Amino acid sequence: MNINWFKYSSPQTFYPLAGRMIPWFAWAASIFAVIGLYISFFIAPTDFQQGEAYRIIFVHVPAAWMSMFIYMVMAGWAALGLSLNARLPAMMAQALAPTGAIFTLLALVTGSFWGKPMWGAWWVWDARLTSELILLFLYLGFIALQSSIDDPRKADKAGALLALVGVVNVPIIYFSVKWWNTLHQGSTISMGAAPKMVTTMLLGMLLMALAFWMYTIAVALMRVRCIMLERERASDWVKEQALSVGGNT
Amino acid sequence: MQWSSWSAFFNMGGYAFYVWFSFGLTALWLVWEVLALRKRSAVALNLAKLLAQDK
Amino acid sequence: MTIKARHKRFILIAIGLALLGLAVMLILNAFKSNMVFFYTPTQVVSGEVPHGTSFRLGGLVVPASLKRQDDGLTVHFSITDTAKTVEVIYKGILPDLFKEGKGVVAQGKVGANGVFEASEVLAKHDENYMPPEAAEALKRAKEAPADVQLK
Numbered sequence: 001m002n003i004n005w006f007k008y009s010s011p012q013t014f015y016p017l018a019g020r021m022i023p024w025f026a027w028a029a030s031i032f033a034v035i036g037l038y039i040s041f042f043i044a045p046t047d048f049q050q051g052e053a054y055r056i057i058f059v060h061v062p063a064a065w066m067s068m069f070i071y072m073v074m075a076g077w078a079a080l081g082l083s084l085n086a087r088l089p090a091m092m093a094q095a096l097a098p099t100g101a102i103f104t105l106l107a108l109v110t111g112s113f114w115g116k117p118m119w120g121a122w123w124v125w126d127a128r129l130t131s132e133l134i135l136l137f138l139y140l141g142f143i144a145l146q147s148s149i150d151d152p153r154k155a156d157k158a159g160a161l162l163a164l165v166g167v168v169n170v171p172i173i174y175f176s177v178k179w180w181n182t183l184h185q186g187s188t189i190s191m192g193a194a195p196k197m198v199t200t201m202l203l204g205m206l207l208m209a210l211a212f213w214m215y216t217i218a219v220a221l222m223r224v225r226c227i228m229l230e231r232e233r234a235s236d237w238v239k240e241q242a243l244s245v246g247g248n249t
Numbered sequence: 250m251q252w253s254s255w256s257a258f259f260n261m262g263g264y265a266f267y268v269w270f271s272f273g274l275t276a277l278w279l280v281w282e283v284l285a286l287r288k289r290s291a292v293a294l295n296l297a298k299l300l301a302q303d304k
Numbered sequence: 305m306t307i308k309a310r311h312k313r314f315i316l317i318a319i320g321l322a323l324l325g326l327a328v329m330l331i332l333n334a335f336k337s338n339m340v341f342f343y344t345p346t347q348v349v350s351g352e353v354p355h356g357t358s359f360r361l362g363g364l365v366v367p368a369s370l371k372r373q374d375d376g377l378t379v380h381f382s383i384t385d386t387a388k389t390v391e392v393i394y395k396g397i398l399p400d401l402f403k404e405g406k407g408v409v410a411q412g413k414v415g416a417n418g419v420f421e422a423s424e425v426l427a428k429h430d431e432n433y434m435p436p437e438a439a440e441a442l443k444r445a446k447e448a449p450a451d452v453q454l455k
Contacts, residue, residue, distance in 0.1 A: 048436040048438070113267045120400075183341060183409055226290050
C-alpha cells in the first residue's frame with residue numbers, strides 16, 4: 001500500500017499518468033457542458049419573477065461553488081504538502097490556485113451582470129459580495145506570495161500557511177446570507193432542505209457545476225505538468241521527457 | 250421548447266446583453282486558460298530540450 | 305541573486321502585502337458597518353437608527369401603496385416588515401424587479417416629516433425559482449398576498 005502511494009507521489013511517475021488522465025476529464029467536461037447548456041437554455045422554463053435574466057444562474061452559481069470548493073481542495077493539498085514535506089501535494093495546490101481565482105472572478109462578474117438588471121446595482125457592499133471579493137484577494141495573495149519566493153520549498157511553506165489561514169473565509173461566504181442581512185438572496189440549494197427551484201432548472205445547474213468540476217481537474221492536471229517541468233528542468237526525467245517529444249527547438 | 254423563434258432566443262426577454270455577456274465571458278476565459286496552458290507546456294518542454302541537448 | 309530578480313521579488317512581495325492589507329481592511333470595514341446591510345422598519349420606528357445619517361432600509365413594499373407623481377419620476381410607497389411601516393419618497397427609476405408585495409432595500413435618510421427620503425432603491429428577490437404557472441398555482445393554493453420571506 002505504502003509503496004504504491006510513494007510511487008505515484010513522485011513527479012516522474014505522476015507526469016505521464018496525469019497526461020493520460022487529462023483527455024478523459026476534458027471529454028467529460030465537454031459532454032456535461034453541452035447537455036447542461038442545452039437544458040439551461042431550451043428545457044429550463046422562464047422564471048416567474050426574473051424572466052429570462054435568471055439564466056445567468058447557470059454559470060454564476062456553478063462558478064461560485066467551484067471558487068469555494070477549489071479553495072478547500074487547494075488548502076487540503078497545501079496542508080498535506082506541509083505535513084509530509086512532499087513536493088507533489090504542494091505542486092497540486094499551486095496548480096489549482098489560478099483556476100480558483102478565475103472562477104472567483106467569474107462568480108463576481110456574472111453576479112454583477114445579474115445584479116444590475118435585477119437589483120438595480122452592479123455592486124453592493126453586503127456580506128456575501130464582500131466575502132467573495134476577499135476570496136479573490138486570498139487566491140491572488142497566494143499566487144503572488146508563491147512566485148515572490150525563489151526557493152520552491154520555502155515558497156510552498158509560505159503559500160500553504162496563507163492558504164490555511166484563508167480557509168476561515170469559506171464558511172463565512174457560505175453562511176453570510178444566513179448570518180447577516182444581505183441584499184443577496186438566501187441559498188436555493190442547502191443541506192437538509194428541498195431545493196427551492198423546479199427540477200429542470202436544478203438539473204441544468206448541477207450539470208454545469210459537474211462540467212466546471214471536470215474542467216477544473218483537467219486544467220489543474222495540465223498546469224501541474226507545466227509546474228513539474230519548470231521546477232525540475234535540470235533533472236534527468238524531464239530531459240528524457242523533453243527529448244522523447246517531437247517538435248523543433 | 251421555450252422559444253417561439255430564434256430572435257426571441259437571442260433577445261432573452263430583453264436581457265440579452267447581461268445573459269450573453271455572462272456566458273460569453275465564461276466561455277472566453279475558460280478557453281483562454283486552456284490555450285495559455287498548452288503554450289506554457291510547449292515552452293517548458295522546449296527549454297528542457299535545449300538544456301538536455303546542451304549537456 | 306541579480307538586482308533584477310531582487311527587484312521583481314520586492315515588487316511581488318509589495319503586491320502580496322497590499323492585497324493582504326486590502327483584504328484585512330475590507331473585513332474590518334465589513335464588520336464595522338456592512339454586516340448590517342439594512343435596517344428594518346421596526347428598528348427605524350423604535351429609534352435604533354441614528355438620525356440625520358444615511359442608512360439602508362429593507363422590507364416588503366406594501367401592496368397598493370405605490371403612487372406616482374405627475375412628473376413621472378417621483379414615487380411614493382411604503383416599506384413594511386409586517387410589524388411596522390415606513391413611508392418612502394424616491395425620485396428616480398425603479399429596478400425591473402420592484403413590485404408591490406416584494407422585497408426592497410432603499411438607501412437614504414429620514415426627513416423632517418418622518419418620511420424616508422431614498423436616494424437609491426434596490427430590489428431584493430428571494431431564492432425561489434419556478435415557471436410562472438407554478439408560481440400562480442402556488443399563490444392560489446396559499447391564498448396569501450405575500451408569499452415572500454424577507455430573509
